[in-house]
Amino acid sequence: MTVKLSISVPDDVAEYLQSQGNASAAVTEAVRRVLPEARRLRQREAAQAYGRFLRERTPEQADADRILIESSNDIALRGTEW
Template structure:
């Protein structure tokens, strides 16, 4: 079942939606992703994780910092190691 609704969005969001061939599907998928995140956070809270907006923001910042340190050279080295290990030929460098 579907329901037609009218919404107002800021100009930048409207410009982004204008590029979508099916705005309804795009919005529905976006909202479902938010809902999935909410369910995940609630499940984590239910088993004892104390999640806060500040804690999530800090974790996101740390993840961004870590990802920024991944150079193309490091990515290539990791890919080579993964390839070697999958063939059972991983040599440990000391």
């Protein structure tokens, strides 16, 4: 599926796109090169936020989470045979 967009670009970009045989293909290729980096940036920011969250937790909060996880595991594994 494709979507038709109307965008404004600086003069030098417009000149380059007009010189291309297929401006849509040139824009698509350029944007696809940027997408992985944008995704990595979002992942890096999320990991940093999670790290800040973990560092700010009190020992009591960490213990409560450990107990919850262990209890959940016990419930999930009840009756299973290895």
